Amino acid sequence: MRTKRRTGVFGAILVAFAIVATSCGSGGGATTIKVGSTNFTEQEILGEIYAQALEANGFTVERRFNLGARDIVEPALESGEIDLYAEYAGTVLEYLNNGAGEASGDAAATVDTLRQRFADRGVTVLDYAPAVDANALVVTQETAAKYGLTKISDLASIAGDLVFGGPPECPKRPFCLIGFQDTYGLNFKEFKPLDTGGPITVAALENGEIDVGLLFSSDGAIAAKNFVVLQDDRHLQPADNIVPVVRTAVNSQELDDVVNAVSAKITTSELSQMNKLVNIDKEDASTVAHDWLAANGFISG
Amino acid sequence: MILAQTTEPFIRWNWVWSHLDMIWGRTVQHLALTGIALGVGFLISIVLSMIALRYRRTYAPITWVTGVLYSIPSLALFVMLIPLTGLSVTTAEIGLVSYTLLIFIRNIVAGIDGVPQEVREAALGMGYTRRRMLLEIELPIALPVVIAGIRIATVTTVGLVTITALIGLGGLGQLILDGLNRLFTTPLIVGSVLSVVLALLLDGVLVLVERALTPWARRKATIG
Amino acid sequence: MTFLADVARWFLDPASWQGSGGVPARVLEHLSLSVWPVALAAAIALPLGVTLGHRHRGAFFAISVANVGRALPSFAVLVVGVPVSIKLGLGLSYWPAFAALFLLAIPPMLTNAYTGVREVDPGTVESSRGMGFTEGQVLRKIEIPLALPVIITGIRVSAVQVVATATLAALIGGGGLGRYIIDGLATRDLVQVFAGALLVAVLSVITEGFFSLMERFFVSPGIGRRAEFADISQIPKGF
Numbered sequence: 001m002r003t004k005r006r007t008g009v010f011g012a013i014l015v016a017f018a019i020v021a022t023s024c025g026s027g028g029g030a031t032t033i034k035v036g037s038t039n040f041t042e043q044e045i046l047g048e049i050y051a052q053a054l055e056a057n058g059f060t061v062e063r064r065f066n067l068g069a070r071d072i073v074e075p076a077l078e079s080g081e082i083d084l085y086a087e088y089a090g091t092v093l094e095y096l097n098n099g100a101g102e103a104s105g106d107a108a109a110t111v112d113t114l115r116q117r118f119a120d121r122g123v124t125v126l127d128y129a130p131a132v133d134a135n136a137l138v139v140t141q142e143t144a145a146k147y148g149l150t151k152i153s154d155l156a157s158i159a160g161d162l163v164f165g166g167p168p169e170c171p172k173r174p175f176c177l178i179g180f181q182d183t184y185g186l187n188f189k190e191f192k193p194l195d196t197g198g199p200i201t202v203a204a205l206e207n208g209e210i211d212v213g214l215l216f217s218s219d220g221a222i223a224a225k226n227f228v229v230l231q232d233d234r235h236l237q238p239a240d241n242i243v244p245v246v247r248t249a250v251n252s253q254e255l256d257d258v259v260n261a262v263s264a265k266i267t268t269s270e271l272s273q274m275n276k277l278v279n280i281d282k283e284d285a286s287t288v289a290h291d292w293l294a295a296n297g298f299i300s301g
Numbered sequence: 302m303i304l305a306q307t308t309e310p311f312i313r314w315n316w317v318w319s320h321l322d323m324i325w326g327r328t329v330q331h332l333a334l335t336g337i338a339l340g341v342g343f344l345i346s347i348v349l350s351m352i353a354l355r356y357r358r359t360y361a362p363i364t365w366v367t368g369v370l371y372s373i374p375s376l377a378l379f380v381m382l383i384p385l386t387g388l389s390v391t392t393a394e395i396g397l398v399s400y401t402l403l404i405f406i407r408n409i410v411a412g413i414d415g416v417p418q419e420v421r422e423a424a425l426g427m428g429y430t431r432r433r434m435l436l437e438i439e440l441p442i443a444l445p446v447v448i449a450g451i452r453i454a455t456v457t458t459v460g461l462v463t464i465t466a467l468i469g470l471g472g473l474g475q476l477i478l479d480g481l482n483r484l485f486t487t488p489l490i491v492g493s494v495l496s497v498v499l500a501l502l503l504d505g506v507l508v509l510v511e512r513a514l515t516p517w518a519r520r521k522a523t524i525g
Numbered sequence: 526m527t528f529l530a531d532v533a534r535w536f537l538d539p540a541s542w543q544g545s546g547g548v549p550a551r552v553l554e555h556l557s558l559s560v561w562p563v564a565l566a567a568a569i570a571l572p573l574g575v576t577l578g579h580r581h582r583g584a585f586f587a588i589s590v591a592n593v594g595r596a597l598p599s600f601a602v603l604v605v606g607v608p609v610s611i612k613l614g615l616g617l618s619y620w621p622a623f624a625a626l627f628l629l630a631i632p633p634m635l636t637n638a639y640t641g642v643r644e645v646d647p648g649t650v651e652s653s654r655g656m657g658f659t660e661g662q663v664l665r666k667i668e669i670p671l672a673l674p675v676i677i678t679g680i681r682v683s684a685v686q687v688v689a690t691a692t693l694a695a696l697i698g699g700g701g702l703g704r705y706i707i708d709g710l711a712t713r714d715l716v717q718v719f720a721g722a723l724l725v726a727v728l729s730v731i732t733e734g735f736f737s738l739m740e741r742f743f744v745s746p747g748i749g750r751r752a753e754f755a756d757i758s759q760i761p762k763g764f
Contacts, residue, residue: 071713377722460598493601500596
């Protein structure tokens, strides 16, 4: 008898729960955009910039940052786990076309081709920003002085004595190790997988664990540590302008207008400055993004 | 060669105070991920344990499978689940739940097995059905061993949740990851210390729960 | 099923076994990452635990070390090692991982050394004292041999835990079998991830078996207690 009554009460609670759960399920009228990012701070800054700009224009934004490398995040975009994130035009084009060599130094042409490639995948490519962030081959002042290095082709004769460090995906990337080997004939003594242009690569450069490192051209650490960026004299790096990509299914004219207006104002030097504020001065990405948006009139205060 | 960042203090307290909200949010997220894993894991383990106790021959294969799951490095498991369940809480939870199963099952079965045979026989003699005996005799006696298992699983899970930061989740693990990405020791220390504190706190709570649920153990101790 | 076929193909490919990224090289890196922390931890934890157990002191300390040890997330300890190593000018590929694994290795060995010695039958200990044994002799000839199964279990648990967790070193640019998992993650090469996980699991099982064998060799047959083989739920899971 007691057990039967207990089951009855339990069942009633379950039903009540279900009713409450389903009624809380459906959201309001505002469109929710899931803004994502890959796993380095510049991506978080860009994500915050677009997220806050959208929020200021009536969108509800769900932030999904630091999800992993492009190999994780781009498929997440296509499958709808995220709706929008910031890409780099040339590099992502070659990622999509499996290194077919369609990207070039011409930003407009590269982005046009990118639009076609992404269209097949249900993704719309929005306007690209003036800001560029490409792979940069970097050495310390001492190394540059020792071997007389100013450009990447200077490495050709000595690469066999040097240790190169970069992101773990570098050996598989056409604008990373593959490109350095093919375009510049660089066969380094060893490749060390470190992190994505972050403090581990910087530290490895500084303490001599690696001789040449891969950082990103907009990284604040380059100036802060007085590193020497070797000039890309054979123009391996394509036009890696920041370009937001959004799932066509959730795209709208309003969203495009907001995002494009913002992108138009992002310059390389401003991006580098923001990187420095977050990485070196330890400010929050959200605060830095907010200040930039306010300074450029996108949001108040 | 002393490198740069020597000006970076170990902890910037003003950062901590100004980010209390965010730190709290991460802690709650951490607790939620832990709680779901423990809850679901415990339920599944009870079912599997009952099966193992009833059908003795299933115990070895059940322990074998959960043992294999237990030995998979967590990041590898999360990564392999991504194509199936995406970058979601589900992916993290499938992994976290898997790691609790072996601990729970071993302890539940050991606990129930530890019930003295005389007690069982006395109960049978008094007319207890198998079901009543399980619920009213065996489980209470097994409680200390079961709770010992819950304690281990809890502390383990709190630690493993930090790793889910690498797929965009992670609660306090996000603070640790941020500390790594920016070489910023403050969130790194805060995230690490809070993880340990959380684990020890939950462990302490479970010890108190055990004491509350087994008053006869204390009575026996004070009498004897 | 094709996924498993791909994994098999990965293992059958000779390229997977050559060079600095090949399986033998990575296994050696992994072992080198694992052996030294365990050895150093043993050098500290075993004498300490044995001494405390012999003197019947420090119970609270030994238990607390075990509790806090389990509560320390290995990921956190590893990452904390990064700024510390940088400040000290040490390389990143070895020392943060070493520190994390060293801390991880201590609790099981300390607790088991302590408990093993402490739980030796007091009657036996007393009678040996009565026979004129010095404290040192009691320790060396009575307590340690009798406590050996439990002590070796502690070393075994420690070693397996370290081998499994050494996978973490790859997160901060280190080597070892974790490289397959991290590099596979970065290029979404799940076959590589799986291969790495499999290798770690196999290496853990081999480590487990090695110490079980050690126990068989070093524990005198007269001592009844044999620690249970392969109860891996006893092994704290750090990664």
